[in-house]
Amino acid sequence: MSGLFERLKGDAAAAWSAYVEHDFVRGLGDGTLPEAAFRHYLVQDYLFLIEFARAYALGVSKAPTLADMRKSAGAMTGILGEMSLHIRLCAGWGIDAAALEAAPPARAMLAYTSFVLEAGRRGDYLDLIVALSPCVVGYAEIGTRLAARPHGRDPANPYAPWIAEYAGEAYQALAAEARAELDRIGAVYLTEARYPRLAALFAQATRLEADFWQMGLDQAD
Numbered sequence: 001m002s003g004l005f006e007r008l009k010g011d012a013a014a015a016w017s018a019y020v021e022h023d024f025v026r027g028l029g030d031g032t033l034p035e036a037a038f039r040h041y042l043v044q045d046y047l048f049l050i051e052f053a054r055a056y057a058l059g060v061s062k063a064p065t066l067a068d069m070r071k072s073a074g075a076m077t078g079i080l081g082e083m084s085l086h087i088r089l090c091a092g093w094g095i096d097a098a099a100l101e102a103a104p105p106a107r108a109m110l111a112y113t114s115f116v117l118e119a120g121r122r123g124d125y126l127d128l129i130v131a132l133s134p135c136v137v138g139y140a141e142i143g144t145r146l147a148a149r150p151h152g153r154d155p156a157n158p159y160a161p162w163i164a165e166y167a168g169e170a171y172q173a174l175a176a177e178a179r180a181e182l183d184r185i186g187a188v189y190l191t192e193a194r195y196p197r198l199a200a201l202f203a204q205a206t207r208l209e210a211d212f213w214q215m216g217l218d219q220a221d
């Protein structure tokens, strides 16, 4: 039997494709994404990761068992580590960590992070990890897909380091862990009566991911 993650993804299939096959993603894969769009995205993604680390910290607080607390704490630490990619890439453009943290937040970043934090605040641990799952599992899927494309690992592609990060073992392990945790928690706490609300949370978070790519593409504030 496939787990909760596959069921949620299947029920949000159109939104999921719009997220993982977004034009921004295509541009990363073939190296044609304008650098200004990538920069705008990456600065906002740094702010995004700060809030996502906070959401996993909320997960530590909401977790039903000690083992779940450790999983959330591990994800939080993983995200705080993922930020070093952003610092490294932005340093190349003369943007240091202090400037990153002080950047004006874009509305699409605020919309997404506020949505996830609020889902977690209102709901329980399962609500929270459902709202968080399109993020980590989606980027792992995108990383794997892009790395398999003709220009995905080409050193001439300026986005090859970004792709390598998300296609890499450490990130793939983090995503596999998140997915396994969702399936495990789902097996314990999911009831059919609550499924539609979880599906709505998942679909909404997935749409907000696509909006995040669009914000980068449009360099929207």
Ligand SMILES: Cc1ncc(CO)c(N)n1
Residues within 6 Å of the ligand: 045, 048, 049, 082, 134, 135, 136, 139, 209, 212
């Ligand atoms: C917007 C967004 N979603 C997912 C990830 C993956 O961690 C990220 N870095 N940024």
